Amino acid sequence: MISIEGLSKYYTSKKNQIxxxxxxxxxxxxxxxxxxxxxxxxxxxxxxxxxxRLEEPSKGRIVIDQQEITALNSKRLRLARQEIGMVxxxxxxxWSRTVKDNIAFPLEIAGFSKAExxxxxxxxxxxxxxxxxxxxxxxxxxxxxxxxxxxxxxxANNPNVLLCDEATSALDPETTNAILDLLVNINEKLGxxxxxxxxxxxxxxxxxxxxxxxxxxKVVEQGDVLDVFLHxxxxxxxxxxxxxxxxxxxxxxxxxxxxxxxxxxxLRLHFIGETTNQALISQVAKKFAIDINILQGKITQxxxxxxxxxxxxxxxxxxxxxxxxxxxxxETSVEVEVIRxxx
Amino acid sequence: xxxxxxxxxxxxxxxxxxxxxxxxxLMSLIGTVIFGILLGLLLxxxxxxxxxxxxxxxxxxxxxxxxxxxIPFIILILLLFPFTDFLIGTIRGPxxxxxxxxxxxxxxxxxxxxxxxxxxxxxVIEAAKAMGAKTRTIIFRVLLPESMPALVxxxxxxxxxxxxxxxxxxxxxxxxxxxxxxxxxxxRRDVDIVFxxxxxIVIIVFIFQFIGDFISNKLDKR
Numbered sequence: 001m002i003s004i005e006g007l008s009k010y011y012t013s014k015k016n017q018i019x020x021x022x023x024x025x026x027x028x029x030x031x032x033x034x035x036x037x038x039x040x041x042x043x044x045x046x047x048x049x050x051x052x053r054l055e056e057p058s059k060g061r062i063v064i065d066q067q068e069i070t071a072l073n074s075k076r077l078r079l080a081r082q083e084i085g086m087v088x089x090x091x092x093x094x095w096s097r098t099v100k101d102n103i104a105f106p107l108e109i110a111g112f113s114k115a116e117x118x119x120x121x122x123x124x125x126x127x128x129x130x131x132x133x134x135x136x137x138x139x140x141x142x143x144x145x146x147x148x149x150x151x152x153x154x155x156a157n158n159p160n161v162l163l164c165d166e167a168t169s170a171l172d173p174e175t176t177n178a179i180l181d182l183l184v185n186i187n188e189k190l191g192x193x194x195x196x197x198x199x200x201x202x203x204x205x206x207x208x209x210x211x212x213x214x215x216x217x218k219v220v221e222q223g224d225v226l227d228v229f230l231h232x233x234x235x236x237x238x239x240x241x242x243x244x245x246x247x248x249x250x251x252x253x254x255x256x257x258x259x260x261x262x263x264x265x266x267l268r269l270h271f272i273g274e275t276t277n278q279a280l281i282s283q284v285a286k287k288f289a290i291d292i293n294i295l296q297g298k299i300t301q302x303x304x305x306x307x308x309x310x311x312x313x314x315x316x317x318x319x320x321x322x323x324x325x326x327x328x329x330x331e332t333s334v335e336v337e338v339i340r341x342x343x
Numbered sequence: 344x345x346x347x348x349x350x351x352x353x354x355x356x357x358x359x360x361x362x363x364x365x366x367x368x369l370m371s372l373i374g375t376v377i378f379g380i381l382l383g384l385l386l387x388x389x390x391x392x393x394x395x396x397x398x399x400x401x402x403x404x405x406x407x408x409x410x411x412x413x414i415p416f417i418i419l420i421l422l423l424f425p426f427t428d429f430l431i432g433t434i435r436g437p438x439x440x441x442x443x444x445x446x447x448x449x450x451x452x453x454x455x456x457x458x459x460x461x462x463x464x465x466x467v468i469e470a471a472k473a474m475g476a477k478t479r480t481i482i483f484r485v486l487l488p489e490s491m492p493a494l495v496x497x498x499x500x501x502x503x504x505x506x507x508x509x510x511x512x513x514x515x516x517x518x519x520x521x522x523x524x525x526x527x528x529x530x531r532r533d534v535d536i537v538f539x540x541x542x543x544i545v546i547i548v549f550i551f552q553f554i555g556d557f558i559s560n561k562l563d564k565r
Contacts, residue, residue: 054469079475081473086470086474088470093470094485096491108484109477138564139565
């Protein structure tokens with residue numbers, strides 16, 4: 001769907017050359033929500049702007065929908081841009097136009113008649129849930145409503161790709177979730193590909209299928225969101241995962257647990273998606289003659305199921321306990337780590 | 344009583360002069376706004392962050408604007424006599440004042456336009472580009488509408504400066520209230536005429552300011 005090869009953007013100052021985006025290669029599948037995460041200055045914003053050439057690439061190739069964006073002349077590029085929606089952190093609405101006219105703007109650019117515009121705008125306003133606000137000016141809207149207008153505007157020309165530039169970073173947590181739900185909804189309903197950049201792991205966790213982590217203009221890690229959550233390899237990725245999962249104070253916590261609960265077996269259970277619908281704990285407790293005591297843990301939901309860790313204490317006959325552990329590791333997708341054997 | 348105080352005032356001449364002042368102000372304002380917006384757009388679009396980034400063109404435009412803003416208006420009128428004569432066929436009367444009025448105030452308004460355009464949110468321009476807008480669309484559908492309140496305030500300021508300029512032009516024979524006040528009031532020592540002309544000019548200025556503020560506020564939906 002979208003293939004990016006060796007994409008680079010250099011800024012040259014008097015003395016040196018800075019690579020904002022450095023030899024980046026990515027493939028994004030049709031219909032997926034692809035997240036790019038990085039701290040400010042990582043080059044993610046530049047990367048997004050290279051995709052529709054708001055910034056001219058210094059090197060590399062971008063192909064979207066079999067169309068080589070990097071090879072287009074300015075006229076063809078303008079037409080191609082009409083097929084690529086873009087949502088901005090600060091909404092970038094025209095204050096001089098009402099909600100309705102803001103959404104109609106890309107349709108004016110694409111040359112639709114007044115009647116066609118009105119009809120399409122009406123649909124879009126319904127889609128983003130702003131039915132009673134169409135004659136309001138942006139200054140009369142809340143942040144979340146403004147972003148809904150931004151999204152409706154980006155969808156006006158039925159694009160195949162939606163670029164989201166920190167679309168929720170200026171919003172409060174509750175509104176962020178509402179906007180993210182809207183994006184998932186649109187993704188499912190219209191089947192369009194969404195590329196979003198963010199510095200919040202929460203956003204990635206909640207709606208993305210795959211993620212790329214950027215640092216210093218390079219993608220340092222990429223893969224399924226769940227894999228990245230489970231096995232973060234780079235230091236920067238680990239820090240992002242901690243944003244959602246809490247600071248990794250497990251080592252402290254573990255020794256504390258071992259100390260406090262001085263009998264029974266202590267296990268660490270890794271939930272890696274899919275198992276959400278299994279009532280694991282109660283199942284094990286019923287199947288085997290053991291007692292399970294939940295000590296601590298955190299489980300969070302991603303697009304691919306639950307992800308997280310749970311510390312449990314298991315008490316009972318040694319044989320039963322061992323059978324339970326074998327059951328969990330063999331029969332379910334939950335990974336088991338024995339922190340302390342029964343004593 | 345009032346007629347005693349204003350014994351030298353000829354009401355017909357006063358109306359005529361007021362009309363001429365209005366005429367000169369409005370006609371020159373139209374020209375000033377057209378040329379000012381063109382020059383202002385050129386200054387903005389050719390600037391370093393502009394869509395038509397062009398150092399050379401920007402420099403030339405800036406020099407023209409600065410030179411004409413630097414020349415005192417009264418001298419500009421004298422300098423433009425041959426040009427006016429060629430263009431209008433005379434150097435006297437309200438029409439003859441227009442070239443000087445426009446050339447004198449368009450560069451001033453151009454700078455105000457440039458400032459107004461610079462205030463337009465860069466993000467909005469970026470959004471329009473991302474939608475595939477042509478430069479023409481960006482100018483007419485984004486830049487000008489989004490800077491409209493500031494453009495209107497600029498027109499108000501410029502119009503008031505122009506009223507002052509018409510009075511100056513009047514002194515060298517353009518007609519209008521300045522002309523009337525100078526030739527009848529000052530040279531004949533008919534102070535009442537000077538006084539009435541002043542009052543009328545002040546009222547005209549107030550009217551312009553009021554209308555300008557009203558429109559600017561109406562347009563501003565921020």
